[in-house]
Amino acid sequence: MAETDVTLTRPAKPSQKKGKKPAVPGIPVAARLVVSRVLSDDGDVLAEWLLLTNVKDVDASTLALWY
Template identity: 55%
Template sequence: MFVGETTVELHRKSEKLASAAPTCRFVMSLVTDDEGKELARWYLLSNVLDVDATEIATWYCHRWNIESWFKLLKSDGHQLEKWQQTTAESILKRLITASVATTLIFKLYSDSLDEANEFKGFLVKLSGRLTKRTKPVTQPSLLAGLWVFLQMCEVLDTYTMDEINAMRQIASSFFAQSV
């Protein structure tokens, strides 16, 4: 992380508010990987004057991770706003379960070991989501794939292979008649 800062004076156009203009500093942050490729760039305006600029940039980095976590919990994954639980206890249970799954996805997403990359590719295929060639793995696709994988494990634990093959035959004959 590379960080730079400068003091900024804000001037208000209104005479009434001129004295209320806060003292600020402009903090610039650049995050790169080991090869020097830019991962993130932030321009921050802060009124926190007694903390090192690197610390402020680190706070923002953590804030960004929290925002990404909430995005996966809300609109990109668990659809929190559409939950229909009516009691505090049922909301808490579902929130804990969703939080654990989201945290696991964040851990898997940041892991670069060969086994983790293989599992990520497997989950993306299970998810059925289309991804960009430049970004073949996304957190929402991992979450969707994890859900399918857990359902698949439940089916394999519940039914024998003979029962699964019998269901395949039923499905084949049913869909053949429907077409």
């Protein structure tokens, strides 16, 4: 389990029914990246989750459990 603060700065590309997805600039979004892995007894990675969240009041272990 690991976590770090990140800032998303790229323009959004909302889905369109037809045509290209235009880039829409906006303000940077502060978030938290939570990485969770499930390992076998031998240390092999069985599963890995990458979660971006803006929830600050919940610890990373609980967020990973919810995910």
